[in-house]
Amino acid sequence: MRPYGFGIDIGGTAIKLGLFRTEGELLEKWQIPTRRKDCGKWVLPDALDSVRAKMAERGIGWDQVEGVGMGVPGPVTEDGTVLRCINLGWDVFNIPNAVKKLEPHIENIQVSNDVNAAALGELWLGGAKGRWSAVMVTLGTGIGGGIVVGHKMIYGSGGAGGEIGHICIEPDEPVRCKCGGRGCLEQYCSATGLLRVTRQHLHDHPGTQTVLADTPELTAKDICDAAREGDAFALSQLDLLGKRLGRALTAVAATIDPQIFVIGGGLSNAGQILLDPIEFYYRKYAFHAFRHTEFALAELGNDAGIYGCVKMILS
Amino acid sequence: MRPYGFGIDIGGTAIKLGLFRTEGELLEKWQIPTRRKDCGKWVLPDALDSVRAKMAERGIGWDQVEGVGMGVPGPVTEDGTVLRCINLGWDVFNIPNAVKKLEPHIENIQVSNDVNAAALGELWLGGAKGRWSAVMVTLGTGIGGGIVVGHKMIYGSGGAGGEIGHICIEPDEPVRCKCGGRGCLEQYCSATGLLRVTRQHLHDHPGTQTVLADTPELTAKDICDAAREGDAFALSQLDLLGKRLGRALTAVAATIDPQIFVIGGGLSNAGQILLDPIEFYYRKYAFHAFRHTEFALAELGNDAGIYGCVKMILS
Numbered sequence: 001m002r003p004y005g006f007g008i009d010i011g012g013t014a015i016k017l018g019l020f021r022t023e024g025e026l027l028e029k030w031q032i033p034t035r036r037k038d039c040g041k042w043v044l045p046d047a048l049d050s051v052r053a054k055m056a057e058r059g060i061g062w063d064q065v066e067g068v069g070m071g072v073p074g075p076v077t078e079d080g081t082v083l084r085c086i087n088l089g090w091d092v093f094n095i096p097n098a099v100k101k102l103e104p105h106i107e108n109i110q111v112s113n114d115v116n117a118a119a120l121g122e123l124w125l126g127g128a129k130g131r132w133s134a135v136m137v138t139l140g141t142g143i144g145g146g147i148v149v150g151h152k153m154i155y156g157s158g159g160a161g162g163e164i165g166h167i168c169i170e171p172d173e174p175v176r177c178k179c180g181g182r183g184c185l186e187q188y189c190s191a192t193g194l195l196r197v198t199r200q201h202l203h204d205h206p207g208t209q210t211v212l213a214d215t216p217e218l219t220a221k222d223i224c225d226a227a228r229e230g231d232a233f234a235l236s237q238l239d240l241l242g243k244r245l246g247r248a249l250t251a252v253a254a255t256i257d258p259q260i261f262v263i264g265g266g267l268s269n270a271g272q273i274l275l276d277p278i279e280f281y282y283r284k285y286a287f288h289a290f291r292h293t294e295f296a297l298a299e300l301g302n303d304a305g306i307y308g309c310v311k312m313i314l315s
Numbered sequence: 316m317r318p319y320g321f322g323i324d325i326g327g328t329a330i331k332l333g334l335f336r337t338e339g340e341l342l343e344k345w346q347i348p349t350r351r352k353d354c355g356k357w358v359l360p361d362a363l364d365s366v367r368a369k370m371a372e373r374g375i376g377w378d379q380v381e382g383v384g385m386g387v388p389g390p391v392t393e394d395g396t397v398l399r400c401i402n403l404g405w406d407v408f409n410i411p412n413a414v415k416k417l418e419p420h421i422e423n424i425q426v427s428n429d430v431n432a433a434a435l436g437e438l439w440l441g442g443a444k445g446r447w448s449a450v451m452v453t454l455g456t457g458i459g460g461g462i463v464v465g466h467k468m469i470y471g472s473g474g475a476g477g478e479i480g481h482i483c484i485e486p487d488e489p490v491r492c493k494c495g496g497r498g499c500l501e502q503y504c505s506a507t508g509l510l511r512v513t514r515q516h517l518h519d520h521p522g523t524q525t526v527l528a529d530t531p532e533l534t535a536k537d538i539c540d541a542a543r544e545g546d547a548f549a550l551s552q553l554d555l556l557g558k559r560l561g562r563a564l565t566a567v568a569a570t571i572d573p574q575i576f577v578i579g580g581g582l583s584n585a586g587q588i589l590l591d592p593i594e595f596y597y598r599k600y601a602f603h604a605f606r607h608t609e610f611a612l613a614e615l616g617n618d619a620g621i622y623g624c625v626k627m628i629l630s
Contacts, residue, residue, distance in 0.1 A: 075604055083604075133472055148568065150393075154464065156572025157448055158604055166602035167566045179602055251482045251566035255462065257471025287481035289390055289398075289473055289495055 002066040005313050008047050009071045009114060009305030010034065012087035015047050018306035019054055019120035022066050022314060024125060025028045028054070041088035043092065048103050065110025069309035070095065071117035075159030083159045110312035114305055116153040116162060117265065118298075121145030121308030126146075126300040127262045135258045136298065137164065137249070138265030142178075143186035146308075149256060151315055166247050191220035192268040198223055206311060207295075208233055224270035238270075242277025249282050252292040264298025270298040271297060317381040320628050323362050324386045324429060324620030325349065327402035330362050333621030334369055335379050339440060339630055344621060355404035382423025384624030385410065386432035390474030395426035398474045423491050429620055431468040431477060432577065433613075434461030436623030441584070441615040442577040450573045452479065452564070452591075452615070453580030457493075458501035458508075461623075464571060466630055480505065481565050504537035504560040506582040508618035513552045515540055515590035523548055553585075558594025564597050568605040581615030586612060 005019040011034060018029040032050050051068065055061070062141070072095070073236055074186030080096040085242040095111045112120075118138035119128075125169030128134040132151070138144040143165030147154040152255075154161040177184040185192050202213055210233035215222050223277065225235035249261060261282075263275055279295045316337050324331040326349060329332060333344045338468040342414040342599065344620030347365050350357040366383065370376070387410070389400030410426045427435075434443075434451035453459040454509040458480030462469040490498040502508050512531060517528055525548035530537050541549035576591055578598075594610045601608070615622055 092382050118591070145569075149464075149469065156605070157608075158572055158574040160604035161570070162571070163569050163602055163604055164566075165567045166604075167599040168562060168602075171600060173563065181602060184602070189333070233574070247483060247486065248566070251563070252477075252570045253475070254460070254482045255476070255567045255570040256469050257473055257475040257478070259407040259472040266337075285483040285486060287475070287478055287483075287495070287496060287499070289475035289478055289481075290471070307593050 003312075004060055004064050005066045005310045006051050006068045007235075007306035008051070008068060009117065009309055010043060010088065011073055011114070013037070015043070015050070015052070015300065016306055017047070017050055018303070018310060019058070020310045026303070026307070029303065030054075034088065038088050040085070042097070043088055043090075043145070043241060044098055045102055048099070048183045051259075052103075061124040065106070067109045067110065067313035068106050070099075071114035071309050073111055073114045075163070076111055076113050076155065078155040079160045080109070081159075082111070098272050106202065108313050111155055112155065112308075112312060113146065113159065113162070115144035115146035116148070117146070117308035117312070118300075118304035119148050119162075119262070120153060120299050120307065120311050121304040121306070122262045122298055123148050123151070124311045125307055126304055127264075127298045132261045133256070134260045134262055135162070135249075135256070136262045136264060137245075137254055139263065139267035140189055141190060141192050143190045144265070145252075147256065147258070149258070150277045154256070157268070164248065164252055167251065169244055169248055170294070174186035177244070185245065185248050189241050189248075191265070194220045194223060194237065194241055194267065197313045199239065201237070202235030206235070210234060220267055224267070224274060227273050228270075238274060239277045241274075243281045246278045246281030247285045249278070250286045250315035251288075253293055257290045258293060260294040260296060262296050262298050265306065268297055276281035317379050319375055320381050321366050322621035322624030323366070323383060324624055325358060325362065325403065325434065326388055326429070327351070328407060329618065330358070330365070331621055332365055332369070333361070333618070333625060334373070335625045339449045341618070341622070344618065345378050346370075349403065354406070355400070357411055358403055358405075359410070360417055360468055364378040365413070367418075370473045372491070373434050375480060376422035380421070382425065382628035383414070383421050384425045384432070385414075386429035386620045388429045389480070391426055391428050392474045395424070396474075397426075417561055423628050425480050425624075427468050427470065428474065428477070429459065430459035430461035430629070432461070432623035433471070433615075433619035434463050434577070434623065435468060435626050436619035436621070437577045437579070437613055438463050439626045440459035440622055441619060442547070442579075442611040442613045445574045446574045446580050448468060448571070449571045449575045449577055450477070450564075450571070451577045451579060452560075454505055454582035455580040456505060456507050458505045459580070462566075462573070464481045464572065464573070465517075469571070474596075479483050479563065479567055482566065484559055484563055487523065494614075499552065500560065504556050509538060509552065509556055509582065510535045512555065516552070518558045522627070525549060535582055536584075537581070539589060542588050543585075556598045557594075561596030562600045564593070565601045565605075566609055568601060572605050575611060576611040577611050579619065580588045583612055603627075
């Protein structure tokens with residue numbers, strides 16, 4: 001195997017890049033802005049320019065590069081075809097073919113959904129290290145899911161493997177999800193969802209005793225911080241989140257029975273106070289055959305994506 | 316590849332066996348009773364005796380047998396370890412090791428859960444023929460699930476991959492499931508569940524206008540037959556089943572995004588009148604990225620298991 005590899009995690013606002021030794025050591029990471037104009041046509045050229053600049057700076061030639069792994073924020077099929085990517089303005093196209101046109105020296109290019117890549121990263125060197133199968137759940141603006149079984153990602157027939165944020169948990173919900181559906185998991189259990197549900201409760205019950213009632217411009221972090229300080233109402237909101245998410249994860253387990261669930265994303269910075277109710281309700285509702293699935297917090301933070309991306313070209 | 320293979324589908328009352336040509340042709344099928352006494356210790360010896368008798372009858376030697384595939388009615392891990400099998404009285408043990416002790420001539424022995432095997436059979440030569448990934452749902456006394464992705468079965472870390480009958484859909488259900496949980500999918504949507512829910516409704520609403528009110532010893536088949544005759548109450552019961560099952564399947568799709576759902580088991584003999592509401596509600600509740608998943612009825616009936624079992628040794 002050649003000594004170097006690149007992991008490229010493409011997000012809606014920034015492209016994160018990592019130069020790795022193929023044994024797994026992250027030598028350097030950096031990021032560049034995502035230029036979304038012109039339907040995202042500059043995204044791949046910018047990423048590859050940045051890779052070439054780094055190689056020039058370090059005196060690395062293409063004959064020393066094992067390959068490039070890439071994560072994108074949307075559904076991707078196993079052959080690397082992206083099926084629209086609203087955040088980047090992309091329509092349907094095959095990423096490996098596009099990359100090879102831009103840089104014919106790249107022999108090995110692998111592409112997946114960003115959360116699937118993060119799941120693989122956490123399985124390799126993070127919260128799920130040493131496990132064989134894992135489900136990663138990222139709680140941020142939305143809810144992402146990434147699934148790895150036998151060290152292989154579950155892409156899904158239409159690239160929608162792991163789209164657990166859109167499990168319908170409350171079919172009678174009056175408010176629509178961004179996706180157009182009603183009652184999607186992420187309407188309640190993402191950072192945005194937690195904030196929405198909490199605000200709604202405060203609005204509907206004006207006398208609620210909580211420090212949050214007086215917090216200007218409430219954030220999901222405020223709710224978690226208040227819960228950690230013992231605020232009973234804030235704790236009840238995390239309990240409610242845990243009840244919904246924990247039960248939804250039992251359906252995921254009934255499908256693929258993973259060894260471990262890894263909870264990541266911005267909201268997971270709240271730590272154990274968030275993880276505890278998720279785990280509690282998971283075990284309450286789970287079938288006995290998968291009741292004891294492990295739970296862990298993600299450990300690689302924003303780097304999980306670049307780790308997982310580079311891992312794709314190593315396995 | 317050698318010319319013959321055996322598929323052995325072990326059930327709680329009968330062991331189904333099939334002699335196949337390794338191109339896929341079923342030459343002969345037969346069955347023997349399952350002797351469950353003495354903690355099921357005769358089950359494997361009986362099955363192998365039956366295989367040897369068939370080989371003697373047909374003049375087939377072990378050097379002409381590619382292998383033996385076996386399905387068992389309980390959770391099985393990828394190495395063929397059965398994790399208790401209540402229907403057979405089995406505790407935890409490794410089936411391939413046990414089989415090789417009983418018949419050292421067998422070079423290739425593969426084992427899986429029976430519904431996973433049925434899913435593989437349907438994918439190979441039945442309702443999901445030509446597809447790449449499928450979820451099989453068997454609606455019988457309980458609900459079984461079998462999942463194949465990329466022609467490989469999803470065993471799960473503890474052998475519980477595809478245990479979709481125990482997705483908790485009604486956490487406040489007062490009646491316990493056989494598994495000890497509350498509100499499991501199979502409490503409502505198996506043949507037994509359909510009958511239970513319908514009887515309960517008739518009991519709670521004595522004036523309901525339906526031929527079922529006067530049917531002695533009501534069965535799930537009676538309900539499906541009445542629905543086909545246009546009985547509005549019977550139709551409403553199938554609609555309710557479809558609503559619950561269709562929505563539960565969206566969670567399965569959000570996890571692995573299969574190409575097709577195949578509906579089998581005794582209740583599926585009702586055909587389209589059962590399939591239509593399941594499909595309708597699936598599409599109603601599904602996220603757009605997997606809203607158009609195919610649905611089909613199983614085609615191999617009771618033979619799906621032996622087909623899938625033999626397929627395991629061919630791929």
